[in-house]
Amino acid sequence: MATTPSTAPAPETLRIALLAYPGCLGTELLGLADLLRLAGQLAQAMDQTTGTTAGQALPPAPVLELVALRPGPVRLAGGFVLSPGRPRGRYGLLLVPGMELGRPEALALQLQALAEEQRFIRRCAARGSVVATVCLGSFLLAEAGLLDGRRATTSWLFAPAFAARYPQVQLQAQELLVEDGALLSSGAVSSVFDLALHLIKRLYGARVASRTARVTLLQPPRSSQAPYVDERLLPPAPPSFAQAVRGWLEARLAEPFDLARLAAAFHISSRTLLRRVRQETGSTPLALLQQARVQKAKQLLLGTRQSTAQIVAAVGYQDVPTFARLFRRLVGESPARFRQRGR
Template identity: 35%
Template sequence: MLHSVGAVVVDGLSMFEFGIVCEVFGIDRTDDGLPNFDLRICGARPGYPVRTKLGLDLVPSHGLDALDDVDLVAVPATAIHRGQDPAVLDALRRANDRGALLLSVCSGSFLLAEAGVLDGRRATTHWMYADKLAREYPEITVDPDVLFVDDGNVITSAGTAAGIDACLHLVRRELGSEVANVMARRMVVPPQRDGGQRQFIPQPVPPCDDDSLREVLDWAVEHLAEPHTVASLASRAFVSPRTFARRFAAETGTTPARWLTSQRVLRARDLLENTELDLETVARESGFATAPLLRHHFRRIVGVTPSAYRDTFCAAA
């Protein structure tokens, strides 16, 4: 069962991610029939301030020894750097060794990584830091596309809002759906988002140093609704299809077909965010011709359906 939670705070703490942990595990909701968690704010020097990213000071009321008997150790996002306090790292290792639950929010995964807790595991973090996590800790299998990764007693989450998803997932796993659903309603958030959904990462046009090829790419982006083939694009570049495909791959690192699909998905995302056009019209305007074809490619690349994406991001709505 999940009764007690220890939140680890260190210099460089991110207040929003820390607030997520406090919101889920630190508010008394017994009037709603929910369990009340014993939340402990733990630091290396209890009673002494920790400096947050905002320049505010936060004073932990418990020392690291208070983590030794909690059910869950939560690690909010913090500044990313090597050389974290060895006492903090030792406390995380002890928690892992005794089988406690560990949860990181956003860049908090780097603290778990430095403690060695993530070695040999799947994990995630904010998409901006995923390459850094994989590069600096090659023992970890980093999945940059998902909202959170549940790897037994260790759960890592991506940026900010994904931390809410991971916390509610953990509550659901340990205490049941009814508890998680009531908590989500109080927080006015969706009760469950699948951890396998992709983070919404911008996908810009790859840089291109070939002037003639760049002109063709710029033209294609302006005419995505029109049908395109390697041959038709090659003719605009005044080269053979074979030469065009070779130069295209060398410059962009992908094929013309994949590039066109990704650009059409970007166009569809823009239309879904900023217009109320129906899906058939969005499909035609972005070059997919039909709504089923749009759904297929959109879900494959973005990770959710066009309708679900619009519900989340549509400014027009």
């Protein structure tokens, strides 16, 4: 008796909910939707011409639904108004955009006003949805309790506030995209496109993700926020012993590091100095000096025409390759690349 070859079941269509709420950022909400739609069109075109997955059928295009928990139109940041639908059923992925934050001290009130959204995020996660967030959306996930004991990132500008509010979260502030199980978090606003490329690679493969990046003039997915960090824009850190040590070191960037001299300036022993700095920062005075030197070098690379060698000397190094290795370790790219990209 002849048997009919079994066929694999068709892949399930991925349903993605885009959560709109008052004050959220439209770019983060709709940027991902636009990129996924364009990627689907490119995947189909590539499949018709050269094939994308070695003869395998393309997955069905995801269904994206703009949803909100409040009746009526939703006013986004900037006053733009959308009319989302109500959520229904189970979603394979929930996207939580970040919010506009006019004043840092208003954050607690904004989060309190979004308690209903936090409950919805918890329900989606409990039903098995992948939950992805951009920028300050990580605050909503943390408020919902999803990030306790988990790795996550957020906008580098608000990382100190996040770390202070959620010490139970393993914050990886310099990472641009962090995936911990079914939770994805990304950095500042434009990282929504890195998140989108990450999801496109999952859906359609690396070739489609690469082609989408080229067509839309995006860089390949970035790995770090470090090249974009400008410490001058961060809110002032509260006064502390470690901050005083760093201030003393910053005033003497070009001078050789001398632990005994530093300890004497604060009228304590070297051992006590090391212990107190480590207690407050988890680091060492030398690491604080290295961070300060790299931060100053970043300013000089973008703000002056001095050569790299001149800048390296100005921050206390004689050997350019040695400093370049330190710079790459802390910033994620070489001084030359940092200057080229920044300009």
